[in-house]
Amino acid sequence: MTQPITVIAQPGLSSIPPLSDEMFILLREYIYDRTGIFFPEKKKYLLEGRLGKRIQFLRLDGYEEYLQLLKYGSKKEDEFDHLCEAVTINETFFYRNEPQFDVLEQVIIPELVAAKQSVGPPKLRIWSAACSTGEEPYTVALLYLEKLRHRFPALSVEIVGTDINASVLQTATKGSYGDYSVRNLAPQYLEKYFITGNGRFHLKDPVREMVTFQYHNLYDRGQMRMKRNFDIIMCRNVLIYFDMKSKIQVVAELYNNLNRGGYLLIGYSELLHGISSAFKIKSFAKTTAYKKE
Amino acid sequence: MSKTVLVVDDSATVRKFVAASLSLKGFRVITAADGMEALEKMPQEKFDLVITDLNMPDMDGFEFIKNLRETPEYAGIPIIILSSIVDQEEKDRGLQLGAYSYIEKPFSVEKVQREVARFLN
Amino acid sequence: MRPDLKDQKGNSAQTKSRRREPHVESKKYTTLWQPLTKFNERAKNAMTIESKQRIATLLTHDDSDTRRMAAEDLSETDNLATISALTAALQDDNKGVRDAASRSLVSIGGISVARGIAHYIAHEDIVTRNLAAKLLMKLGDATIPALLPFLRDPNHDVRKFAVDIFGEIRSEEPIYYLLPLLKDADANVLLSTVEALGNIGSPEALDPLCKVYETYPFARASTVEALGKIAESGSSDFVLGKLRECIGDSECDAVLLYALLEALGAVGTREALHVLFLHLDEVRGKLRSVVLHAIVQIAERCHEEVRFPESSRLLLLDALRDDTEAIRLSGAKALAQFKDEESTCAMLDALGSSEELDFLLLSEMFGRDAAFERAVELLEQGGGRGKQQLILFLGKTVDDFVRASEGYSTPEVVSSVVARAFRIVSMEWHESDQETRSIIVESLFRLDGDRAVEIMGQIITEPDPWLRVQIIELLSAVRDERALDVVSRLLDDENELVREAAVSALQAKGVALGAAPMNDLTW
Numbered sequence: 001m002t003q004p005i006t007v008i009a010q011p012g013l014s015s016i017p018p019l020s021d022e023m024f025i026l027l028r029e030y031i032y033d034r035t036g037i038f039f040p041e042k043k044k045y046l047l048e049g050r051l052g053k054r055i056q057f058l059r060l061d062g063y064e065e066y067l068q069l070l071k072y073g074s075k076k077e078d079e080f081d082h083l084c085e086a087v088t089i090n091e092t093f094f095y096r097n098e099p100q101f102d103v104l105e106q107v108i109i110p111e112l113v114a115a116k117q118s119v120g121p122p123k124l125r126i127w128s129a130a131c132s133t134g135e136e137p138y139t140v141a142l143l144y145l146e147k148l149r150h151r152f153p154a155l156s157v158e159i160v161g162t163d164i165n166a167s168v169l170q171t172a173t174k175g176s177y178g179d180y181s182v183r184n185l186a187p188q189y190l191e192k193y194f195i196t197g198n199g200r201f202h203l204k205d206p207v208r209e210m211v212t213f214q215y216h217n218l219y220d221r222g223q224m225r226m227k228r229n230f231d232i233i234m235c236r237n238v239l240i241y242f243d244m245k246s247k248i249q250v251v252a253e254l255y256n257n258l259n260r261g262g263y264l265l266i267g268y269s270e271l272l273h274g275i276s277s278a279f280k281i282k283s284f285a286k287t288t289a290y291k292k293e
Numbered sequence: 294m295s296k297t298v299l300v301v302d303d304s305a306t307v308r309k310f311v312a313a314s315l316s317l318k319g320f321r322v323i324t325a326a327d328g329m330e331a332l333e334k335m336p337q338e339k340f341d342l343v344i345t346d347l348n349m350p351d352m353d354g355f356e357f358i359k360n361l362r363e364t365p366e367y368a369g370i371p372i373i374i375l376s377s378i379v380d381q382e383e384k385d386r387g388l389q390l391g392a393y394s395y396i397e398k399p400f401s402v403e404k405v406q407r408e409v410a411r412f413l414n
Numbered sequence: 415m416r417p418d419l420k421d422q423k424g425n426s427a428q429t430k431s432r433r434r435e436p437h438v439e440s441k442k443y444t445t446l447w448q449p450l451t452k453f454n455e456r457a458k459n460a461m462t463i464e465s466k467q468r469i470a471t472l473l474t475h476d477d478s479d480t481r482r483m484a485a486e487d488l489s490e491t492d493n494l495a496t497i498s499a500l501t502a503a504l505q506d507d508n509k510g511v512r513d514a515a516s517r518s519l520v521s522i523g524g525i526s527v528a529r530g531i532a533h534y535i536a537h538e539d540i541v542t543r544n545l546a547a548k549l550l551m552k553l554g555d556a557t558i559p560a561l562l563p564f565l566r567d568p569n570h571d572v573r574k575f576a577v578d579i580f581g582e583i584r585s586e587e588p589i590y591y592l593l594p595l596l597k598d599a600d601a602n603v604l605l606s607t608v609e610a611l612g613n614i615g616s617p618e619a620l621d622p623l624c625k626v627y628e629t630y631p632f633a634r635a636s637t638v639e640a641l642g643k644i645a646e647s648g649s650s651d652f653v654l655g656k657l658r659e660c661i662g663d664s665e666c667d668a669v670l671l672y673a674l675l676e677a678l679g680a681v682g683t684r685e686a687l688h689v690l691f692l693h694l695d696e697v698r699g700k701l702r703s704v705v706l707h708a709i710v711q712i713a714e715r716c717h718e719e720v721r722f723p724e725s726s727r728l729l730l731l732d733a734l735r736d737d738t739e740a741i742r743l744s745g746a747k748a749l750a751q752f753k754d755e756e757s758t759c760a761m762l763d764a765l766g767s768s769e770e771l772d773f774l775l776l777s778e779m780f781g782r783d784a785a786f787e788r789a790v791e792l793l794e795q796g797g798g799r800g801k802q803q804l805i806l807f808l809g810k811t812v813d814d815f816v817r818a819s820e821g822y823s824t825p826e827v828v829s830s831v832v833a834r835a836f837r838i839v840s841m842e843w844h845e846s847d848q849e850t851r852s853i854i855v856e857s858l859f860r861l862d863g864d865r866a867v868e869i870m871g872q873i874i875t876e877p878d879p880w881l882r883v884q885i886i887e888l889l890s891a892v893r894d895e896r897a898l899d900v901v902s903r904l905l906d907d908e909n910e911l912v913r914e915a916a917v918s919a920l921q922a923k924g925v926a927l928g929a930a931p932m933n934d935l936t937w
């Protein structure tokens with residue numbers, strides 16, 4: 001039995017005027033200042049469409065009024081959350097960019113464990129920055145449960161997933177995924193770590209419990225300075241939405257967030273050339289990792 | 294399949310002329326402006342030989358060669374240094390770090406083509 | 415090799431850094447830092463000279479993280495003492511510290527910074543030399559007065575470094591100091607000067623460069639390249655003359671020939687076209703693409719219409735597949751006059767490597783009737799890099815295709831081609847990213863609106879609510895009104911987010927939604 005439509009709209013609601021070039025620049029400046037995300041000219045249509053829907057929903061007159069709301073409204077912080085939902089792109093899936101996970105499993109983690117073992121029981125803190133709906137940090141959890149736990153019995157792992165978009169984080173905590181997300185997972189993983197139902201794949205509790213999700217803005221320096229002592233940071237596929245200047249800032253802070261000996265992993269087609277010269281480059285056949293020495 | 298050479302030099306002119314010399318001989322050439330850019334490009338392509346300068350911003354030739362030799366996948370790749378540095382100590386250092394050969398600048402096109410052919414045939 | 419940074423107790427930082435630091439959490443910086451300043455931009459700007467000085471002393475702290483963060487926080491302090499401390503930090507053992515000091519110095523900018531760094535290009539350590547060079551380039555014009563004296567340094571490596579940096583800065587200011595180096599005793603300094611003058615682009619260098627060509631054989635290719643970069647038609651006669659000589663000489667260096675052809679493309683006049691066409695067949699192999707490129711460039715610049723003979727068609731097809739984008743573009747422009755099927759296929763196949771080339775190719779394809787079917791075939795065979803562009807093309811040209819086919823194809827044949835197009839485009843959905851999906855949806859509606867509604871209706875049963883929201887977004891961007899029918903099916907979706915998205919999408923299009931008064935809710 002389907003529910004009747006409960007939202008009531010005024011018939012004949014006129015559309016808002018299109019996004020002018022001036023307003024586009026003002027809005028993109030605001031977004032950039034708060035998040036580091038940069039909207040080039042050719043993505044103007046995207047911003048127009050996504051914000052337009054929100055403006056319609058709020059029954060505002062147009063983009064100018066929306067910007068006023070963002071800057072001076074009484075609920076501006078709430079609206080900022082909605083803004084982030086509207087402007088962040090959320091494509092991700094389990095085991096995205098396999099060679100990096102292979103390198104993590106076969107080289108990076110063993111190296112870190114060996115270094116820490118000399119001082120006591122090894123503990124690794126791993127941060128998945130801009131984790132969206134959570135597939136990336138959960139993949140690390142799966143990697144640990146399936147491959148690392150037996151090799152390194154004394155190893156304990158703390159995994160943190162963060163994002164600027166509060167609603168994807170909510171989805172992440174639920175740990176429930178569709179076909180598209182799990183398409184890269186070997187069947188053994190699906191059998192051992194997921195419960196299937198209704199065409200959905202639900203992560204079992206032991207996996208979900210390994211990851212903590214938090215709200216975090218990579219471009220907020222105050223927030224960044226509070227993240228310390230990570231051994232591995234994964235920041236893949238989000239740097240492409242920044243411009244040079246915001247990339248430089250974010251990567252500089254990520255370096256500071258690492259322990260000495262720690263690693264940064266970035267997206268497949270991304271380069272730190274021109275952005276940071278602080279890391280030691282570790283080259284592998286199919287991927288590059290960046291080490292803080 | 295033609296062999297691929299990576300040419301690393303901060304001078305655009307040198308990159309262009311070395312690339313031209315080699316592509317005229319049927320090699321495929323990819324270029325990079327310094328060691329860091331070169332290392333970041335390596336996972337996306339398969340290289341058969343590397344030609345590198347020594348003086349470059351962001352990562353000089355010595356660090357680049359050292360990095361290559363430390364990586365299992367590139368430990369055996371032929372490396373040729375192409376540089377204006379004539380100091381014998383520095384040249385030796387390059388060869389010790391793992392370069393196979395050293396060509397001095399200004400270079401002749403034939404010399405470059407010969408050296409590359411030497412290692413890729 | 416590097417000067418030893420000593421901390422307040424006089425202990426050598428170098429010795430300290432040689433001790434292997436265990437992988438323990440470094441709490442030191444945070445505890446030191448909090449009392450000095452809460453991290454907040456306004457607070458940072460209001461920092462007194464005193465606190466800035468205190469931060470500067472942290473540049474010699476034991477802990478490298480502390481040194482690095484101190485360097486970062488001095489990015490707006492332009493008093494000489496700080497600049498001096500930051501400059502010393504350029505030689506820190508730790509890469510992270512050097513990186514932070516570099517960024518701060520560039521951010522401060524100005525002549526004092528340039529003066530503080532300039533002498534490092536003569537440093538014995540290669541890392542320091544290269545770092546200094548990189549920063550001096552970034553400092554731009556401020557570097558010029560600081561670096562000029564080094565053009566006369568007795569060490570040829572130092573002179574070369576200075577020349578290279580001026581070449582990157584590209585200002586015409588130091589030109590009269592650079593020109594004399596065209597007679598430098600060291601060949602590499604000379605060559606660097608030639609390259610730098612090409613980068614700077616000043617016509618003052620034209621005559622001196624021509625003289626260098628005559629005097630120093632080893633510098634010929636470089637000189638010609640520089641002439642090309644300066645791109646003044648005044649050098650056209652000179653370059654053309656040398657090209658004629660070179661082509662006539664069997665011993666001529668292939669790289670020199672290449673440089674001459676390239677330069678001629680940039681400076682040549684109508685007269686050069688004649689020579690180039692004459693030699694199009696004589697020049698061998700890869701150089702033929704360079705000749706083609708030069709012809710196209712000159713033709714464009716001189717507003718000449720150029721007709722390529724049928725015999726050069728294969729050459730043009732080769733050029734379209736060249737590694738260099740500029741040559742591919744020229745190949746495409748030249749190929750536009752060939753309307754045969756092979757050329758059409760080759761042009762469709764070349765889609766997806768660059769925006770400029772795609773634009774050129776697609777504009778040309780719009781006029782070609784055979785292109786629609788060829789594009790469908792190409793997609794059916796895999797599509798290569800240009801899938802997105804092919805899908806876009808099919809959507810935009812289907813109406814023209816149908817119209818143009820009237821008269822020489824039966825309706826059954828035409829609709830079967832369109833059906834194939836629809837099928838292959840819809841099959842691309844699952845493996846495509848968001849951007850491509852938006853193009854797929856638009857094209858599906860243009861190819862066959864009714865079937866598109868059917869297919870999208872299946873796709874929206876996608877289990878992931880996020881994807882359903884994305885699909886709503888895509889559908890609302892489609893021009894065809896029937897797309898909204900599909901959206902309205904999601905008004906009673908189980909997920910609140912999806913329902914909300916459906917409502918706003920429909921409202922944005924001015925669709926009136928039915929009101930259900932509360933007291934009418936019955937089952």
